[in-house]
């Protein structure tokens with residue numbers, strides 16, 4: 001429900017919004033703790049966190065597969081799990097290893113999956129399945145039994161199932177798990193294509209680098225809690241980049257930078273780097289040149305999402321969690 005008195009903005013309603021969403025498993029494990037998530041329409045939203053940080057639990061609550069202990073979740077404007085029947089037909093989902101019939105071929109798995117959708121027209125079923133297989137690159141392997149598929153092929157078949165119908169939202173839980181680098185690239189390309197068609201994509205990953213390559217927005221989870229969320233460019237911009245000087249005179253350059261108040265000066269081969277100071281960078285170049293340092297390159301490298309993560313937590317992004 002909207003608030004009629006609230007100021008209207010141009011931004012459309014978020015595709016996913018949670019408020020204080022919390023899940024405590026029966027064993028007492030607090031898997032998701034007071035999560036406030038906002039996924040803008042049209043975004044490719046990366047849900048990033050180490051293993052065990054609560055990503056799958058959150059996704060299962062969003063998809064109405066499990067009840068939250070407290071808090072609420074809205075998907076496409078409707079409360080979940082209450083509105084599952086209205087919401088789920090508009091959502092394609094791939095959650096933690098798709099359920100497949102090993103004794104059926106990839107194609108027959110999809111035909112079966114499509115037949116389970118009461119809104120799917122049986123007359124166009126074969127064409128839909130063929131298009132989905134093509135989209136994930138499984139056409140050649142479509143006749144093979146699913147149990148003979150590699151993990152990556154199974155993952156792609158699950159993705160094909162999520163792509164049978166045009167969707168407003170795709171929810172992909174670690175879609176590149178088990179894929180080789182080539183397979184990961186293909187999935188990234190596919191995600192970009194889907195996003196270009198206007199589908200909002202929500203994908204979880206424990207790989208920071210992957211999120212940075214494909215996502216417009218991200219949320220970072222650790223131990224069931226949200227550390228931060230927003231546009232990837234803004235998250236990275238909050239971390240300061242590194243000042244990098246390329247020079248054959250590294251020892252002199254390091255000394256001058258320290259004299260000029262640059263912190264954390266590190267020398268590696270023909271480069272000296274440090275934390276950029278809050279003053280005019282031109283003063284630094286002038287000081288280097290005045291000291292006879294031959295400057296071949298000088299600049300501030302853009303901060304990565306990893307820099308932002310380190311700045312937030314004071315530690316590296318630990319995949320093992």
Ligand SMILES: Nc1ncnc2c1ncn2[C@@H]1O[C@H](COP(=O)(O)OP(=O)(O)O)[C@@H](O)[C@H]1O
Nearest residue numbers: 025027029031050051052053054055056057058
């Ligand atoms: N069905 C379950 N019962 C009890 N604890 C669970 C269950 N599923 C997950 N957990 C625990 O909840 C936490 C979050 O798990 P999960 O949501 O799977 O994280 P992620 O997907 O980020 O790896 C972990 O500590 C995990 O062990």
Ligand SMILES: [Mg+2]
Nearest residue numbers: 055056057096
């Ligand atoms: Mg998971």
